[in-house]
Amino acid sequence: MTAKVLVLAGYGLNCEEETLHGFEHAGLSGQIRHINDLIDSPKELDEIQILAIPGGFSYGDDTGAGNAYAQKLKLALWEPLQKFIARDTLTIGICNGCQILTNLGLNPPTGTPYGDRKIAVTYNETARYQCRWIDLKITSTSPWLNGIERMHIPVAHGEGRFMMSDETLKTLQDNGQIAAQYIKPDDTPANGEFPYNPNGSLNDIAAITDETGRILTIMPHPERGMFTSQRDDYMQIKDTARREGKPLPETTGGMALFHNAAQYFEVAQKKTA
Amino acid sequence: MTTRIEVLASPEDGRAKTLEKTLKRQGKTAQVRVVDVYTSQHPAAANDGFESSLANPVTQTIVPLSSRQKPGSSDEKEKDSGVRRKDDYGLNFDWALEIGFLPGVTDNVGHTAEELLSLTRHSGAGRNPSKDQAEWIPEQVRDDKSAVYSSKLYLIKGDLERSDIEALSQSLANTLIQRTTIKSAADFKTDGGMETIVPKVALRAQDIECAKKIDLNNLSDDELMEISQKGIRDTAGFYRGPLGLPLVYMKAIQEHYNDKTITDIELETIAQTWSEHCKHTIFASPIDNVSEGLYKGYIKRATKEIRELKGENDICVSVFSDNAGGIIFDENYLITDKVETHNSPSALDPFGGAITGIVGVNRDCIGFGQGAKPVINRYGFCLADPRTSPEYYRDKNCTIPVLSPETIMKGVIDGVEAGGNQSGIPTPQGFVTFDDRFVGKPLVFVGTIGLIPREINGKPGHVKKANPGDKIVVAGGRVGRDGIHGATFSSVALDEGSPATAVQIGDPITQKKMSDAIIKEIRGYGWYSAITDNGAGGMSSSIGEMAESSGGFHVELDKVPLKYPGMAPWEIWISESQERMTMAVPEENVEKLIAHFAKRGVEATVVGTYTDTGRAHITWHGETIMDMEMDFLHDGNPETPLKTTFTRGGEAEPDVNEPADHTQTLLDLLGRLNICSKEFISTQYDHNVQGSAVMGPLQGPGRVYAETSITRPLLSSNKGVVLSQGLFPRYSDIDTAAMAAAGLDLAVRNAVAAGVDLNQLALLDNFCWCSSDEPERLGQLKRAVETIYDMAVKYETPFISGKDSMFNDFKGFDADGQPVKISAPPTLLVSSIGVIPDVERSIDLAPKAVGDLVYLLGATKDECGASEYYDHLGHLGNNVPETDSHQNLRLYRLYGRAARDRLIASAYALNYGGLGMALAKKAIAAQMGMDIDLSSLCHCHSDRSDSEVEESFQPSNGKDPSTAQQSCSARDDTLRTDKLLYSESTGRILVTIAPQDKAAFEKNFKGYEHCTMIGHIAYGNKLNIKNILEVELNKLDEVYKRTLEDY
Incomplete structure (x- = not known):
C-alpha cells in the first residue's frame, strides 16, 4: 500500500490539479476533495496519510488571504484535523494553503498549542501581486525538505509577507522551524531586498514548519517548478543540453518535495515491515 | 440595529x-493607517x-x-451608533477618508x-455545522438583513490640506460606483467618528411598471428615434436608457406591430437581439457590390476555402458557430479561443469594465460546446499616454471630466489582474x-483559451443542442440592476447620456x-444538453440563442432570483449581472x-422550458408579458445596404536628416511607450x-516583455499552445489595408518565429472601428477585410472566431466647452493560436x-x-509598410523547416521600431553584447550568391566581421542607415544560431535571397553597430525599463 493523498479544493482554491499531479508523479495516489464533501465525511481524514491545501484565491482573499477558508475549516473540521495531525502524517499548505494553515494556527512556534494564531501572512510590502521566480535557501529537518539545500521556484501572491512578534521569531529560529528563506542568486541573504525577497517578509521567511516538521507551510510554489519545462530558464537549459548533446532532465527542484513525501512513507513502511 | 466593525491594520501594512509612497512621490509626507470596515444590520x-x-x-x-451609547439604547450589545473617538484607535491622525460602495454595486469583500x-452564527450554541449542510450555503440564507457591506477607512497623519485628501480620494475611488467621505480630525471628533452607512438598494415594489404597453402606431420618425436614442419613457417621465436602433429597424418594428401594442420587454428584447453588439449588422449587411456582407463574403469564406484546401489536414472543428472557435489539440482534446472587447464600460469604470471583460470571456470558454476548461487568458490594452492629463468632459458645462489616462491604465490592468x-x-x-x-475610449481586449475533450459521454464535446421540453436552468450569481443596456450601449458612441x-x-x-x-464535475455527468453564458443582453440573449435550436421558449420571469426586490420584468430579462450560465436540462436531471x-x-x-412552439413567451406571476415569433425576433431586422468610399491618407514622405547621434535616436525610440518594457504588468x-x-x-x-507565449495545458503531454497577436493602429492613418496586413502578418510571424508550423495555426479577428456610419470609415473597413481575406487564404491560416466593436468614438467637450469628437484609429487586432508538437x-x-x-x-x-521613428520625429509620412504575403510565406516555410530541425537558438519577429529595436531587445534579453555590421544588408547585395555570404563572415572566433565591407553607396536603392534601422517592413525575423549549425542553417535557406548574416553575439557589454553606434548594455537596459517603471 502506498500512502494516500488528499488535496483540498473549493471556494476559489485553484492549484489542486497540478499539486495532485506532483504527488502522482512521485508515485503516490490521491484524490481532490471539495471541502464541503470532506465536511460531509470527515472520516476520510482517518484513511489518508498526506493532506495538501493547494494554492488559490479562496474567498477572493477577502478579509485577509486564507482567513475565511481557515474559519470554515476551524468551525467544521477542527477535531478531525487535530486527530489527523496527531497521527504520523504529512501536511502541506502551498501559497493560499500556507495562508490558510497559518490562519488556522497549524504552524505555531514551539510551545504554543495548535490553533493559536501567532503568525500572520499579510499584504506584500509593495501591496501588489507578484508572480516571479525566486531562490530559496533551505535549512530544515522537515521530512518534506529532506536533502534539499536550495530551490529555484516561483512565487505568485499578493499576501506572502510573514509577520510575527520578535519573541515568536526567536522561538521559530531556536527550534529550526524556519524552513526556507529568500536568497539572492549568489546565495547571500535577500535581506528584505526586492525582488529577491518578493514581499518584504520578516527575516526573508518563505516557509515555516510546525515543531514536528511534518506540517509545512510554504508561500512559493514547488508544483510550478517541478518540471524542467516549467522553469523560467528552460529555454537556456534546453539549448545548452542540445549543444552539449546531453539529455534534458524531465524534472527539477520542486519535484523533490513530492518525492520526499513518498519517501517518508516508504521508509516508515519498511520499518514496520 | 446596525453594527459597524472596524479592523485596524498594523502600521507595517x-x-x-x-499609499505613503504614492504621497511621497507627490512631495507629501504622511503616515497612513488602513481600517477595514464591515457594516451589517444582522443581529448576529x-x-x-x-x-x-x-x-x-x-x-x-x-x-x-467608545462606551458612549446611542441615546435611548438599553441593549448592552448595541453597537448601532458606531461611535468611536480618536482615542479608540490609539493613534493620532489629521484626516479620515472613507471609501465604500454605492448601493447595488458588487461588494465582494462584503459577500x-x-x-x-x-x-x-450557525456554529454557535453547540451546533455541529457539519451536520447542517443546507445552512452552510450562503445563497440559501442570504437576504437583505444578512448582508454585510465593506468599506475602507484611511487615517492619515501629516501636513496635508483638504485638497490633498480630495486628490487622494480621487485617485483611490471612482465616484460612479463608490462613495467617499472626508473628515478632518476636528469633524471626526465632533461627529463621533465616521457615519455608519448601510448602502442597501431600496427599490419600492410599487414602482415596478410591469409590462408597460407602448403604441408605436402613428409615431413620426422623430418620435421613433427619440425612443431609440433616449429609451422608453416611464410613467414618471424618466427615460430608461437608449435602445440604440437605427430608424429602419424602428420602422420595421412599427410595421410589425401595426395592429397591436408592443410591451416594454418585447421592445427591449428586440433592441438587445438586433443590437450591433449582438447582431454585428455592419459586418452582416450588404456592402457596395458584396451582397453577402463582409463577414460571410470575406471572413467566413476565407475559413471555408482554407478548410476545403487543407482537406484531411484541416485543424478546425468548430468555427464561428459557438461562444469560441475550436481547433484540434491532439487526438483527445480540442483547444478553443475567443477574444472579446470591453471598451465602453472600461472608459467609465476601468476596473469594473476590465474585470467583467475577463471573467465574461472566461464564460465564453465555459460555454463552448459542452463546456471547455479555461486554461490561458489573454489581454490587450490600447491606451492614451498615462503621463499626460488631457482635459475633456462628458458635458458642456465641464463638470464631468473623462478619467485620466493613468487612471484608466491602472484600472484596466487591475481589473484583468483581479479577474x-x-x-x-x-x-x-x-x-x-x-x-x-484612445483617450476617451480605450480599447480593452480580453481572451480565453479553453481545453475540452473531443468526446464527452460518447458525444462530440463541441456539440450541444437544447431540446424541446428541456428545462431552462440559470446557475451562478443573482440578478441586479447592473449592466442594464450594456449591449445597446456598446453599440453607440460614448457621450454624456451614457x-x-x-x-x-x-x-x-x-x-x-x-x-x-x-467543468470539473457536472459536465462529466452529462446532466445538461446545452450550455451557454450570460453576456451582453443577459438572459434575453442566452435563452433566446439557445432556443433557436429547440424552436421556442417559455420563461417565468418571477422565478429568477434577484439581488434585491423591486426590479421590473424588463430589467430582469436584459440585466447583465455577471457570473451566470444558462443550461438546457432534461427534466429528470434537474433536481x-x-x-x-x-x-x-x-x-x-x-426559470422556464425550451419549447418548439416557435414563440418567445414570457410570463410574470402567470400573466403573459411577452409573446413574439422567434422568426421575427431573430430574422426580422431589415437589411441595411451600406455604401463606402475610400481615400488613402498620409502625407508626403518627410525630408528628414539622418540623425547626427545614432545612439541617442536608438535610446529615444527604445524608451517610447509602444516599445518599452511592460514588465510591471x-x-x-x-x-x-x-x-x-x-x-x-x-x-x-x-x-524582455515578449509578444508570444507557449503553454503546456496538459501536464501529461509535451504538446504546447502557442499564442500571439499583432496590431498597428497608426498605420490606418495612411491605409487600413496596410494596417490590417501588418497586424495579421505579425500575429502569424510571431507564432512561426516561436516554432509553430504554419499549418497548425489559426487566427481570430477583432475589429475596433470608429464612426461606422460614415461611408469613408466603412471604406476603410472594407479594405481591411479584403486584405485579411487575401492574406489568410495565402497563409492558409483560418479565422476561427471574431468580434467587432464599431463605434469607438468619444463625443464630448474640451476645456472651453466646445464639442469634440475623438475617434480611436481604426484598429484590427489579429490573434493567433497554434499547436506545437x-x-x-x-x-x-x-x-x-x-x-x-x-x-x-x-x-x-x-x-x-x-512608424515609431517618424512619429518620434513628428511625421506621419507616406511609405507605410506593405506586406508581400507571397514572399513572407516562402520565408515562413523555410523557417519552419529550420525550426523543426532545431537550428534556431533565438528569434524575434521585427515590429515597432524595426531592426534597431530588435537588436536592442535581443541584447537586453541575453544580457550579452552584440557586434553587428549592417553593410551587408544593402540592396546591392540582393543578388549575391550564398557562397559569397559564407565567405564574407568568420565571426565566431571573435574577430570583427569586417570582411563583409563592400561598397553599397553607389546604388540608388541603398537604404540610409536610419531607414535600415527603423523601417517597419513586415515579414522579417532576427535570429541567432549556434556556430556549429551554420552550414545546416544556410543550406536550409539556400536560394532565399533575404537571409543575411549581420554579426554575432559578443563578449563584452556593448551593442556595437559598426560605424554607426556603440552603446552600453546597462544603458539600453535602463532606458528600456525606465519609462513605465513607476506604475
Missing part, C-alpha cells in the same frame, strides 16, 4: 506603505465570534467602541464577510499599445465556484443538478498557475551564447510611414 453581526473572524490578531486589532457571518488571478487561469499573453486618440447602470463589477469567486462545478450546485455553494434555478499577472507555463511573458535573463521545439527571443551568429531574415524596404 503593505497597503498603507504603498454584533457577536464576538463574527468580529474575531474578521481580524488577524497578529497584524490587526478591532477598534473598540465573503457575509459568508463568515453565516458560518459563525484572471482569482480565477486561477494563467495570463501570460498580452500587449499594450499607446496612441493619444448610462451608469451599464457599469458592473465581476465576482470571480462566485464564478470560480460555478465554473469548477460545471440532482440543482442539488449538486448547492453542494458547491452555487445557486441554480429553473506581467509580474502582477499570475502567468504560471496550472503549472503549464513554458515560454513566459518575460524572456531571457534580461526579462513538442515544447522542446519552442524558440524564445533571447540569444543563448557568445559567438552565436546573428541573421536577419526578410527584406528591409524604405517603409517608415506611420
Whole structure:
C-alpha cells in the first residue's frame, strides 16, 4: 500500500490539479476533495496519510488571504484535523494553503498549542501581486525538505509577507522551524531586498514548519517548478543540453518535495515491515 | 440595529506603505493607517465570534467602541451608533477618508464577510455545522438583513490640506460606483467618528411598471428615434436608457406591430437581439457590390476555402458557430479561443469594465460546446499616454471630466489582474499599445483559451443542442440592476447620456465556484444538453440563442432570483449581472443538478422550458408579458445596404536628416511607450498557475516583455499552445489595408518565429472601428477585410472566431466647452493560436551564447510611414509598410523547416521600431553584447550568391566581421542607415544560431535571397553597430525599463 493523498479544493482554491499531479508523479495516489464533501465525511481524514491545501484565491482573499477558508475549516473540521495531525502524517499548505494553515494556527512556534494564531501572512510590502521566480535557501529537518539545500521556484501572491512578534521569531529560529528563506542568486541573504525577497517578509521567511516538521507551510510554489519545462530558464537549459548533446532532465527542484513525501512513507513502511 | 466593525491594520501594512509612497512621490509626507470596515444590520453581526473572524490578531486589532451609547439604547450589545473617538484607535491622525460602495454595486469583500457571518452564527450554541449542510450555503440564507457591506477607512497623519485628501480620494475611488467621505480630525471628533452607512438598494415594489404597453402606431420618425436614442419613457417621465436602433429597424418594428401594442420587454428584447453588439449588422449587411456582407463574403469564406484546401489536414472543428472557435489539440482534446472587447464600460469604470471583460470571456470558454476548461487568458490594452492629463468632459458645462489616462491604465490592468488571478487561469499573453486618440475610449481586449475533450459521454464535446421540453436552468450569481443596456450601449458612441447602470463589477469567486462545478464535475455527468453564458443582453440573449435550436421558449420571469426586490420584468430579462450560465436540462436531471450546485455553494434555478412552439413567451406571476415569433425576433431586422468610399491618407514622405547621434535616436525610440518594457504588468499577472507555463511573458535573463507565449495545458503531454497577436493602429492613418496586413502578418510571424508550423495555426479577428456610419470609415473597413481575406487564404491560416466593436468614438467637450469628437484609429487586432508538437521545439527571443551568429531574415524596404521613428520625429509620412504575403510565406516555410530541425537558438519577429529595436531587445534579453555590421544588408547585395555570404563572415572566433565591407553607396536603392534601422517592413525575423549549425542553417535557406548574416553575439557589454553606434548594455537596459517603471 502506498500512502494516500488528499488535496483540498473549493471556494476559489485553484492549484489542486497540478499539486495532485506532483504527488502522482512521485508515485503516490490521491484524490481532490471539495471541502464541503470532506465536511460531509470527515472520516476520510482517518484513511489518508498526506493532506495538501493547494494554492488559490479562496474567498477572493477577502478579509485577509486564507482567513475565511481557515474559519470554515476551524468551525467544521477542527477535531478531525487535530486527530489527523496527531497521527504520523504529512501536511502541506502551498501559497493560499500556507495562508490558510497559518490562519488556522497549524504552524505555531514551539510551545504554543495548535490553533493559536501567532503568525500572520499579510499584504506584500509593495501591496501588489507578484508572480516571479525566486531562490530559496533551505535549512530544515522537515521530512518534506529532506536533502534539499536550495530551490529555484516561483512565487505568485499578493499576501506572502510573514509577520510575527520578535519573541515568536526567536522561538521559530531556536527550534529550526524556519524552513526556507529568500536568497539572492549568489546565495547571500535577500535581506528584505526586492525582488529577491518578493514581499518584504520578516527575516526573508518563505516557509515555516510546525515543531514536528511534518506540517509545512510554504508561500512559493514547488508544483510550478517541478518540471524542467516549467522553469523560467528552460529555454537556456534546453539549448545548452542540445549543444552539449546531453539529455534534458524531465524534472527539477520542486519535484523533490513530492518525492520526499513518498519517501517518508516508504521508509516508515519498511520499518514496520 | 446596525453594527459597524472596524479592523485596524498594523502600521507595517503593505497597503498603507504603498499609499505613503504614492504621497511621497507627490512631495507629501504622511503616515497612513488602513481600517477595514464591515457594516451589517444582522443581529448576529454584533457577536464576538463574527468580529474575531474578521481580524488577524497578529497584524490587526478591532477598534473598540467608545462606551458612549446611542441615546435611548438599553441593549448592552448595541453597537448601532458606531461611535468611536480618536482615542479608540490609539493613534493620532489629521484626516479620515472613507471609501465604500454605492448601493447595488458588487461588494465582494462584503459577500465573503457575509459568508463568515453565516458560518459563525450557525456554529454557535453547540451546533455541529457539519451536520447542517443546507445552512452552510450562503445563497440559501442570504437576504437583505444578512448582508454585510465593506468599506475602507484611511487615517492619515501629516501636513496635508483638504485638497490633498480630495486628490487622494480621487485617485483611490471612482465616484460612479463608490462613495467617499472626508473628515478632518476636528469633524471626526465632533461627529463621533465616521457615519455608519448601510448602502442597501431600496427599490419600492410599487414602482415596478410591469409590462408597460407602448403604441408605436402613428409615431413620426422623430418620435421613433427619440425612443431609440433616449429609451422608453416611464410613467414618471424618466427615460430608461437608449435602445440604440437605427430608424429602419424602428420602422420595421412599427410595421410589425401595426395592429397591436408592443410591451416594454418585447421592445427591449428586440433592441438587445438586433443590437450591433449582438447582431454585428455592419459586418452582416450588404456592402457596395458584396451582397453577402463582409463577414460571410470575406471572413467566413476565407475559413471555408482554407478548410476545403487543407482537406484531411484541416485543424478546425468548430468555427464561428459557438461562444469560441475550436481547433484540434491532439487526438483527445480540442483547444478553443475567443477574444472579446470591453471598451465602453472600461472608459467609465476601468476596473469594473476590465474585470467583467475577463471573467465574461472566461464564460465564453465555459460555454463552448459542452463546456471547455479555461486554461490561458489573454489581454490587450490600447491606451492614451498615462503621463499626460488631457482635459475633456462628458458635458458642456465641464463638470464631468473623462478619467485620466493613468487612471484608466491602472484600472484596466487591475481589473484583468483581479479577474484572471482569482480565477486561477494563467495570463501570460498580452500587449499594450499607446496612441493619444484612445483617450476617451480605450480599447480593452480580453481572451480565453479553453481545453475540452473531443468526446464527452460518447458525444462530440463541441456539440450541444437544447431540446424541446428541456428545462431552462440559470446557475451562478443573482440578478441586479447592473449592466442594464450594456449591449445597446456598446453599440453607440460614448457621450454624456451614457448610462451608469451599464457599469458592473465581476465576482470571480462566485464564478470560480460555478465554473469548477460545471467543468470539473457536472459536465462529466452529462446532466445538461446545452450550455451557454450570460453576456451582453443577459438572459434575453442566452435563452433566446439557445432556443433557436429547440424552436421556442417559455420563461417565468418571477422565478429568477434577484439581488434585491423591486426590479421590473424588463430589467430582469436584459440585466447583465455577471457570473451566470444558462443550461438546457432534461427534466429528470434537474433536481440532482440543482442539488449538486448547492453542494458547491452555487445557486441554480429553473426559470422556464425550451419549447418548439416557435414563440418567445414570457410570463410574470402567470400573466403573459411577452409573446413574439422567434422568426421575427431573430430574422426580422431589415437589411441595411451600406455604401463606402475610400481615400488613402498620409502625407508626403518627410525630408528628414539622418540623425547626427545614432545612439541617442536608438535610446529615444527604445524608451517610447509602444516599445518599452511592460514588465510591471506581467509580474502582477499570475502567468504560471496550472503549472503549464513554458515560454513566459518575460524572456531571457534580461526579462524582455515578449509578444508570444507557449503553454503546456496538459501536464501529461509535451504538446504546447502557442499564442500571439499583432496590431498597428497608426498605420490606418495612411491605409487600413496596410494596417490590417501588418497586424495579421505579425500575429502569424510571431507564432512561426516561436516554432509553430504554419499549418497548425489559426487566427481570430477583432475589429475596433470608429464612426461606422460614415461611408469613408466603412471604406476603410472594407479594405481591411479584403486584405485579411487575401492574406489568410495565402497563409492558409483560418479565422476561427471574431468580434467587432464599431463605434469607438468619444463625443464630448474640451476645456472651453466646445464639442469634440475623438475617434480611436481604426484598429484590427489579429490573434493567433497554434499547436506545437513538442515544447522542446519552442524558440524564445533571447540569444543563448557568445559567438552565436546573428541573421536577419526578410527584406528591409524604405517603409517608415506611420512608424515609431517618424512619429518620434513628428511625421506621419507616406511609405507605410506593405506586406508581400507571397514572399513572407516562402520565408515562413523555410523557417519552419529550420525550426523543426532545431537550428534556431533565438528569434524575434521585427515590429515597432524595426531592426534597431530588435537588436536592442535581443541584447537586453541575453544580457550579452552584440557586434553587428549592417553593410551587408544593402540592396546591392540582393543578388549575391550564398557562397559569397559564407565567405564574407568568420565571426565566431571573435574577430570583427569586417570582411563583409563592400561598397553599397553607389546604388540608388541603398537604404540610409536610419531607414535600415527603423523601417517597419513586415515579414522579417532576427535570429541567432549556434556556430556549429551554420552550414545546416544556410543550406536550409539556400536560394532565399533575404537571409543575411549581420554579426554575432559578443563578449563584452556593448551593442556595437559598426560605424554607426556603440552603446552600453546597462544603458539600453535602463532606458528600456525606465519609462513605465513607476506604475
